[in-house]
Amino acid sequence: MKKGMIKATGPFERVVHWCVALSCLFLCITGMAMMYHSLNVIGTLVGGMENLKVLHNYCGIFFAVSLFFTILMWWREAGLFSFPEDMQWIMAAGGYLWKVEKMPEVGKYNPGQKMFFLAVAIFGIVMVATGLIIWFPDGYTVDTLRLMYILHALGFVVIFAFFFVHLYLVTIGAPGSAPAMFTGWVTRGWLKTQHPKWLKEMEKDGTLIVYGEGKYRK
Amino acid sequence: MNKQLIKLIDLSRCTACRGCQVACKQWNEQPASITHNFGSYQNPPDLEWNTWTLIRFQEIEDAAGKVKWLFRKDGCMHCTDAACVRVCPTEALYHTEFGNVAINTDKCIGCKACIPACPFGVPKLNPATNRISKCDLCYTRLQANQPPACVLSCPTGAITIGDVDTMLAKAQKRVKELGGDANVYGDKFVDGTHVLYVLTEKPEVYEHLPAAPKVADSILVWKDVLKPAGLIAAGAVVAGAFLHYITHGPKTPEEESTCEGGKNS
Numbered sequence: 001m002k003k004g005m006i007k008a009t010g011p012f013e014r015v016v017h018w019c020v021a022l023s024c025l026f027l028c029i030t031g032m033a034m035m036y037h038s039l040n041v042i043g044t045l046v047g048g049m050e051n052l053k054v055l056h057n058y059c060g061i062f063f064a065v066s067l068f069f070t071i072l073m074w075w076r077e078a079g080l081f082s083f084p085e086d087m088q089w090i091m092a093a094g095g096y097l098w099k100v101e102k103m104p105e106v107g108k109y110n111p112g113q114k115m116f117f118l119a120v121a122i123f124g125i126v127m128v129a130t131g132l133i134i135w136f137p138d139g140y141t142v143d144t145l146r147l148m149y150i151l152h153a154l155g156f157v158v159i160f161a162f163f164f165v166h167l168y169l170v171t172i173g174a175p176g177s178a179p180a181m182f183t184g185w186v187t188r189g190w191l192k193t194q195h196p197k198w199l200k201e202m203e204k205d206g207t208l209i210v211y212g213e214g215k216y217r218k
Numbered sequence: 219m220n221k222q223l224i225k226l227i228d229l230s231r232c233t234a235c236r237g238c239q240v241a242c243k244q245w246n247e248q249p250a251s252i253t254h255n256f257g258s259y260q261n262p263p264d265l266e267w268n269t270w271t272l273i274r275f276q277e278i279e280d281a282a283g284k285v286k287w288l289f290r291k292d293g294c295m296h297c298t299d300a301a302c303v304r305v306c307p308t309e310a311l312y313h314t315e316f317g318n319v320a321i322n323t324d325k326c327i328g329c330k331a332c333i334p335a336c337p338f339g340v341p342k343l344n345p346a347t348n349r350i351s352k353c354d355l356c357y358t359r360l361q362a363n364q365p366p367a368c369v370l371s372c373p374t375g376a377i378t379i380g381d382v383d384t385m386l387a388k389a390q391k392r393v394k395e396l397g398g399d400a401n402v403y404g405d406k407f408v409d410g411t412h413v414l415y416v417l418t419e420k421p422e423v424y425e426h427l428p429a430a431p432k433v434a435d436s437i438l439v440w441k442d443v444l445k446p447a448g449l450i451a452a453g454a455v456v457a458g459a460f461l462h463y464i465t466h467g468p469k470t471p472e473e474e475s476t477c478e479g480g481k482n483s
Contacts (some may be wrong), residue, residue: 037307137330142334149305150440173468176471193472217382
C-alpha cells in the first residue's frame, strides 16, 4: 500500500459487496441461459439445464442472504436522497454527460450510486420473492404465477442494464474507483474528484484513516 | 411432407364409455390412481400426470327444465400458438411435423413454467421424475401412420383424425346436422387447435372449457417485450458507455494519485 492512501471501505463491506455482486452475476448468466434458447448451451458447463436450474435456485438463496446484509449495511448511506443537492446532481446528470460549471459536492454516495443501490435493493427483493414463488408454485393461482414471471423478467431487465453502467464506471469510466472494493484504499485525488464532501466530513470528524499515519504507519 | 393432422371429437356421438381413457393409459403405459368417489362417474376427478385424457361428466338443466348429461373428452388441445411451447426454457415442448405438441422429456428440467401458461390446464408434473407429462397425440403412432390410441378405441366414431380441411369440413357439416346450439370449437383461437370439438351446447356451458382461450397477455409481455428488452437495454448501455468514453471521456481524478509525495493533510 502506498503512503497517503485513504481508507474507503472495511473488509465486511467488501465481502458483502462481492457476495451480492458475484451471486447476482451468476444468477444473470444462468437466468439468461434459461430465457434465451440460444444460450441453453451454457447448461452444458454444469452438466445440463436441470443442474443449471438447481444452481440458479440455490444461488438465489445465497443472493437473498447477501442482499439482506447489503441493505442492512448501506440503506442509510446509499438508500436515502438528500435534497436539494441530490436533485441538482440528477438535473446535471452528475456532470457525466455535458459540461457543468458548478456541481453540488458529493458525499459518500452520489445520487447515481444511490439509484443503483435502490434498483438492486428493490428489484433484488422482487427477484427473491418472485423467484421463490416460481420455484414453489403450489397453492398459487394461475394469474399470480403469470404475474411472477413478468416481474422476474422485469427485474432482470433493470438489474442487468444497471450492471453495465456500474461496470463501465468502476473500470474505465471513473478510474481509481475499483480499488475501493478490492483493497479498500483509494487516493486522495480520487476522493477529491468523486466524493469531496465525504472527504471533508471525514477530515472534520477525525475519522479519516490515511495509510502511513497513526496505526497504519509502517 | 408437412401433414398437419386434426383430431375431431364429436361430443354428440360420445357415450362416455371411457374406452379412450383406458386405451390412452394402456398405450402410454400409465398407472391408475387410487381415487375416491365424489358423486360423479367422472374418474379420476381431473387430468393428472398419468391421466392425459379424461371424460368429464356434467349435468345441466335446460330452459324447459329438462336435465341433460354432458360428456366431454378433455385433454391437450395441441394449439398452433401454444403457450406452453412459448414459455418452455429448453424447447422440451415442441411442435412436431403433424402440428401436435409433443414433449422431449430428456430436455424438460421440471421448471413448471408451462403449467400456469396453458389456457386449458393440461400440463402436469410427474413428481417422481420431476418431468412434465401430457398428451402428445400418440406421436410415435402418428409416425407409424397409425391413429392415436383414443381414436382407435372409440366405438361410436366420436373421435376421428385426419387432415385439417377434411376434419374442419366434417365438423361444420355435423354442426349443421345437429342445429340448435351445436358449434365447432377449436378453429377460432390460438391460431387453431389440432383438436377440434363438435360441441352440442355453447362453449361457456361446459366446465373447465374456456370460451375464448388465448395465450395470456402476461406471456406476450414476458416473451415478446421483456425478453428482447433485456438485451436491448444492456446493449444500449454498453454502446452508450463506449460513446461516453470516446466523446466525453472518463472522469479522472484531478491529482494523479497519492503516491510518492502525495499530499497528506
